[in-house]
Amino acid sequence: MSIKGKAFIAGVYEHPGRHLPDRTLPQIHADVALGALTDAGLSTSDVDAYYSAGDAPGFGVLSMVDYLGLDCHYVNDTETGGSSYLVHAQHAATAIAAGHIDVALITLAGKPRTGGSGPGGSGRVGDAPEAPFESQWGMSVPGGYALAAQRHMHEFGTTSEQLAEVKVAASTHAQHNSHAFLQDVVTVEEVMESPMISDPLHRLDCCVITDGGGAMVIVSESVANRLTRHAIPILGTGSFVKSSQSGRIDLTHTGAVRSGPLAFAEAGVTPNDIDYVSIYDSFTITVLITLEDLGFCERGAGGEFIASGALRAPHGELPFNTDGGGLCNNHPANRGGMTKVIEAVRQLRSEAHAQVQVPDCELAVAHGTGGSLATRSASSTLVLGRSL
């Protein structure tokens, strides 16, 4: 059974806040839930399925269903880090296609900018079977991605300047987003001159740390047909967990080499057909490797592809992250998957900022990456359309 065209993203909402010390975590979940439902023209009483990941407080879906006052006969708390929300979308589309549910609500919220305990089931990490062999070496999040970048540079001659262009392109988009955490356009030189965090990643190769959140509402065709808001059909989905490969990890690719083909095949399209991409951008290197993995350029050619200006909206070969992405706009809860979907929906609805709206945007990809490129990660790809 294919989910193609069975489920629709009817509502999305990105919290406008980037620093929210005075709102509780459940409140931010509620803010974005209500925002996305309002966008869809629905209310909490319409919701029959709820999805959240490790950023949900307390007992996860149980605490949040209770707090929000939902009546749900379908819940799911799949936790794959920053890609969780795309996996949720896949699962919601599957449940809708099977006829189990009609209105799925997916929320994300977090306050890493304010501080306190981070999202992501951190309480469980110590129990991980790999922990005695990985937690002793001072691997920061940038440090792990730096290992991947170093190996990619070694094998393919990728350069720091090519990585920097990812940030430059994101910043040229973010200047038009009044909510973006960073709105100044930066140059390749400014990226290269920003402090080195872990070779070869500079501070400006890293995403921002923001409070906030986002939500989406996914509905069946019968619900979509009675709504006035433009609902975006989900055409294809694919997810893949890339393990540490039995201790022979290859740092130069991600699970997108599997999630991408699954999603494209289900949608019946190829990378050449795609007008806009939201690519997970925890770091510049994440974007470069993912573009190769999804087949938007040859393996090893990501640096050249990016340096050609391909990612710049609206007229580049493959405009990306037109909200400014995690590198400039927002990376709520240290998880960028939700905002990837939201900007893709804006593009397909022709509601992105006029300066970055891709003309005749018919097909878009939203892609998430969770976990660490240095160890184990989960990739999830959605192919979305303007219409069926």
Place this chain on the structure above:
Amino acid sequence: MKLPAKAPEPNSENTPFFDGARQGRLVLPRCGDCGFVIWFPRQICPECSSQDVSWFEASGKGSIYSCTVTRRIPGGWGKVTPFVLAYVELEEGPRVMTNIVDCDPEHVSIGDRVEAVFEEATNRDGESGPPLLRFRVREG
């Protein structure tokens, strides 16, 4: 500068690895059915799912698969920057995450040949625990 050395907490699946480390020996698990050298240490083969796992002493030699000099990091590690985080590919096949020590961080590269060193480590209560498997660059 000496890197932080937090002793790992062994469990019944990986005890032979840490017993070996206490004697300065790199002891790895190998699948009794397919012969695969397993990393990270555990009592199941990720290649063939056999739970028949035996242990052998490895050479302790390898080369750097990837490395990064970390220059900014929060917490205790921030006091020992710059330091080298690396993946070392052992002669027996596994790629293991580690640090390269006794080195000038500015002159450590992918492909450098390295050898195991076991560094003393202490647990939360300051007691001595299993030593850490780190590597230094091999001469010649």
